[in-house]
Amino acid sequence: MSLTGAYDPDNIFAKILRGEIPSVKVWEDDRILAFMDVFPQSEGHVLVISKTSTAQNLLGIDADDLAAVTAAVQRTARAVTRALSPDGFSIMQFNGEAGGQTVFHLHFHVIPRWADRPMKGHGHAPMADVEALKTLAAKIAAALD
Numbered sequence: 677m678s679l680t681g682a683y684d685p686d687n688i689f690a691k692i693l694r695g696e697i698p699s700v701k702v703w704e705d706d707r708i709l710a711f712m713d714v715f716p717q718s719e720g721h722v723l724v725i726s727k728t729s730t731a732q733n734l735l736g737i738d739a740d741d742l743a744a745v746t747a748a749v750q751r752t753a754r755a756v757t758r759a760l761s762p763d764g765f766s767i768m769q770f771n772g773e774a775g776g777q778t779v780f781h782l783h784f785h786v787i788p789r790w791a792d793r794p795m796k797g798h799g800h801a802p803m804a805d806v807e808a809l810k811t812l813a814a815k816i817a818a819a820l821d
């Protein structure tokens with residue numbers, strides 16, 4: 677997918693937003709959905725997306741929606757770090773196929789990191805157990821501001 681192609685309304689995150697496929701939600705409001713990555717690169721890997729923007733990547737989102745998403749990334753990172761006490765965390769965001777993006781609805785990854793646990797590679801992590809993801813999501817949600 678090029679950086680400037682048309683938004684595909686049938687991408688997997690659009691389907692999650694429409695409730696056509698399930699997700700393990702951490703939190704949501706009118707503008708934002710934060711949910712567990714099903715192929716987590718580390719325990720507690722959360723994805724943050726806009727409900728109001730159909731930007732494929734960082735280039736296409738308007739400033740107001742971007743401000744809402746970045747505030748949501750910070751809110752989510754605070755909850756993840758409170759809930760799971762990692763040694764650090766990574767915020768990742770990929771643009772275009774050549775940039776490592778695989779789902780073409782703009783999203784930010786919040787990935788907790790531990791000094792003694794290597795992070796799994798992007799696109800190379802095994803699928804997580806959904807019940808384990810639900811437990812993690814509840815723990816993170818309980819730590820939200």
Ligand code: AMP
Pocket residue numbers: 688699712713714715716723769770776777778779780799
């Ligand atoms: P990216 O490669 O940056 O576009 O990230 C897409 C992310 O979506 C990857 O980390 C995938 O593991 C994740 N992913 C793909 N399908 C789903 C799904 N159905 N539910 C949750 N996460 C997903």
